[in-house]
Amino acid sequence: MPSIPARHAIIDQAMALLDILHYPDPRLHKVAKPVEVVDERIRKLVADMAETMYKAPGVGLAATQVNVHERVIVIDTSDAHGQLRVLINPEIIWASEEKKVWEEGCLSVPDYYDNVERPDRIRVRALGVDGEPYEFDADGLLAVCVQHEMDHLLGKVFVQYLSPIKQTRVRTKMKKHQRETV
Secondary structure, X not given: OOOXXXXXXXXXXXXXXXXXXXXXXXXXXXXXXXXXXXXXXXXXXXXXXHHHHHHOOOOEEEHHHHOOOEOEEEEOOXXXXXXXXXXXXXXXXXXXXXXXXXXXXXXXXXXXXEEEEEEOEEEEEEEOOOOOEEEEEEEHHHHHXXXXXXXXXXXXXXXXXXXXXXXXXXXXXXXXXXXXXX
């Protein structure tokens, strides 16, 4: 499925910015349920998630991050933010044995970046915003982003790939950040 223009064609209604959960919020560890039907409610969620992702700014956002525990992801890795991908009920159906290390960040873990090793290439199957199934191959940043966001749907944050010492540091830093911003 080709990507859809980012700020067009999702739905024709007002979009709302959503609150992004911050690590170590326990709601980030809930496993998302499959979407039963792609209806207006899901299309509105997609539109709101896209607007939230662009405003943050980020390149991907999973519904879990906005406290909606359904299998919905929005991604746009384009430089111009004009190639929104919508993945509903996504699944990785193939992953390369070759791994690659990328520096990752996360809207739920603000101002923290670290290296994570993941499969270099993947093949993904998902439903689009129209409810129709599609598949695509991904490598580079898109492959990393899909895997990162799919982890959120499984209740996993990228910090969990790090050493226990780094995890403790990040948790402490995020708790301190939350106290300072409240």
